[in-house]
Amino acid sequence: MDTLKHLLKNNQDWAASILESDPEFFHKLANQQHPEYLWIGCSDSRVPANQITGLAPGEVFVHRNVANVVAETDFNVLAVMQYAVDVLKVRHIIICGHYGCGGVKAAYENFRHGMIDNWLAGIRSLNREHREELAALAPEAAVNRLCELNVLAQATHVVNTSILQDAWARGQKIAIHSWIYGLTSGLITPLAPSMHGPPNE
Numbered sequence: 001m002d003t004l005k006h007l008l009k010n011n012q013d014w015a016a017s018i019l020e021s022d023p024e025f026f027h028k029l030a031n032q033q034h035p036e037y038l039w040i041g042c043s044d045s046r047v048p049a050n051q052i053t054g055l056a057p058g059e060v061f062v063h064r065n066v067a068n069v070v071a072e073t074d075f076n077v078l079a080v081m082q083y084a085v086d087v088l089k090v091r092h093i094i095i096c097g098h099y100g101c102g103g104v105k106a107a108y109e110n111f112r113h114g115m116i117d118n119w120l121a122g123i124r125s126l127n128r129e130h131r132e133e134l135a136a137l138a139p140e141a142a143v144n145r146l147c148e149l150n151v152l153a154q155a156t157h158v159v160n161t162s163i164l165q166d167a168w169a170r171g172q173k174i175a176i177h178s179w180i181y182g183l184t185s186g187l188i189t190p191l192a193p194s195m196h197g198p199p200n201e
């Protein structure tokens with residue numbers, strides 16, 4: 001039986017290397033977390049939030065799902081958001097998609113993939129809404145454009161939640177950022193100006 005010994009060994013080496021530079025690191029972190037950022041990203045193994053932003057344990061609260069979806073009916077993302085906003089009082093919410101997203105590609109393709117099609121229904125609607133613009137592009141470019149449109153749409157969903165509306169109404173400072181990550185470049189690009197309050201402000 002494979003007991004994943006190599007991962008446990010990696011973990012021991014990692015913990016030892018952290019303790020070498022800061023013997024109190026885990027003690028300090030065990031008592032409380034004060035992350036400034038909530039990251040909502042794709043589950044894709046190539047887009048690890050901490051690593052690509054250079055953030056240490058304790059610095060970013062993370063929610064990931066297929067195609068970085070923020071659905072107003074998803075208790076999972078809402079619970080994460082509420083905890084991050086109401087309890088942790090994060091200052092930034094980052095929606096980070098990525099080019100070449102398999103989930104977005106599945107939503108773009110015109111055939112069935114199984115249960116995942118239900119999860120991706122919102123992105124399939126987005127695909128229909130932007131059919132004209134997307135039809136003018138080659139398939140790969142169209143998927144990448146849909147990846148961008150998806151980030152912008154999910155950021156709007158974040159803004160529209162009662163969690164964020166209430167936080168802004170009581171004067172809590174939270175900025176929403178719409179980012180996309182390039183798998184081939186390793187670089188993040190902001191897609192729109194950050195939002196610091198309700199759109200009419």
Ligand code: CO
Binds near residue numbers: 044
């Ligand atoms: Co993805």
